[in-house]
Amino acid sequence: MPLRGSSPLVRPAGSGRADGAGTKQGGGGGPATRTASRGARAERLAPYVLVAPAVLILVTLRLWPLVLGVNYSFTGDGADNGTPVGLGNYLELAGDPLFRTALRNVGLLVLLLPVAVAIPGLLATFIYLRVPGHRVYRGVYFFPAVLSPVIVGAIVNLMLGFDGPVNAALGTVGVGPVDWLGDPGIAMFTVTGVHVWATFGMALVVFLAGFSTLDASLLDAARVDGASLGQVVRHVIIPGLTRTIQFVFVTTLIGMLTSMFGLLFVMTSGGPEGSTYLPEYYIWHQQGQLNRPALASAASTVLFVVMLVVGLAQITLLRRAGRQD
Template sequence: MNKKKVYSTWFLVPALTIFLVFFIIPMVTSLFFSLTVWDLKSFTFCGLDNFKTFFGERSLSISVRNTLIYAFMTSGLKVVIAFFIALFLTSKIRTKNFLRALVFFPNLVSAVAIGIVFKALMHPSKGLINAALEAIGIAGPNWLGDTNLALFSVIAVDVWKGVSISTVIFIAGITSIDSSYYEAASIDGATRWQTIRHIVMPLVRTSTNTIITLSLIGGLRCFDLIWAMTKGGPGFATDVLSSVVYKQYASGFYGLSTAGNVIMFILIAIIAFPLQRFLNRREVYN
């Protein structure tokens, strides 16, 4: 019996080795170097000074606020918009297969490419968006140059790109609902909205939870789209944790950038794990 246990345990060794090498060791190493001032040759222990500097300077601490705004807004908007698009694409329309392909298209393009395209579209004087607004007599704003508007402009682009995969997840959830639920609702005289509220929404909660979790974590660690569109500007208006980490590392402040990585990891952990437990308790199984 003991030999069988030992034999089966060996199957865990490859997975545990990969987990140790690519997760545990880098995590412990990052935590150590976040407490130091280091370069590629040597290091000096400085305690919590990197974290004090990070939260003490407005240019760095503002990235935490921007990260939270970005993550929660993109996650919430993707859930709401994708749900209603999925409802439409699972209804009895002739062109739904074509429309599903059209909705999914943004997910096939890289975030960097989308960022470059929308940066051109949102140009204050040469961009197509402002040109279209001007044609109907509206003066378009400086989408990416206004410190009060830039972050929300990037959020809108992120939602446009990310709503596609969220819609696909919702479509899978809606189509998996047993038709007997709809038949019972019809017999009881339920309206379309009552059917959506009391049948569809509870039974796609698993899909909703998946989208919330994935989009929230993706928003907390987003970098490529923001960097392609604004590089964290104007000023620090669109700086998020990942862009600040990159800037500090590129400037040679390796200890400070490592501290930023640790802060990002802790932030994701304290939000994602409790949220996942809460969402799992609310699931309704079909």
């Protein structure tokens, strides 16, 4: 029975705090909860906001022109400009001996690609293992990458001329002069070799960056076990640089198929007898010399498909090789 003068509504101690807590929970959260929710939402959206400008540039300057080029490849040239011709341009490409030569040269580049990747990979290995003079070698190997293809082509033309210093040096050992740029059976190998020499500096930098992620304890363990250099490369370095090797393979192939125009233009101009034609040079010839943009668009589409298929095939093979190791 309540005391006289006291309120009959007196609550037990702590009941106010319990009610307050219940009210706060039932009210849907306070300012701190709403702030945390907004922060989490902003954190989820931040990657998309940061990537959006790059995606917009890629779509505007790459994907949309690609779609327009594929669409344009199904139209005609000259009097049939803008008129749909179906697969007419692609059928013409299939019957053009110059384009078939260009595709054969693409196959040759694919076969030579492992050599083009192995050279900077081995040089990066020697630099990483700190062979005597590795600091000097690093600068010397990268120097050709900063030269313009036009300059490289002009210098090589002087050196590989029929009466040039290279043939003069060969003559001193009894080897007759070689027509490095005039023989259809040799010219493509010559241009490819010059391109590999002039561009492998970038691949060398990528390999050195990959070596920085390699676990040095594995190399130390291999040395303690008495492994030879070949065994270290096969069982330690290659498995540890699988992703780097995949990247270098793809970028080197793209460079071979899309960045040799300068050398081809200066050194051979597609000759002799069209033996050094590549799809990019064929595209320029059709567009810039013969004013046939629709046929050039069809050749560009074929080049894109070839690069995509070969690149995906290389990545698949390298991944399988990495799993087996």
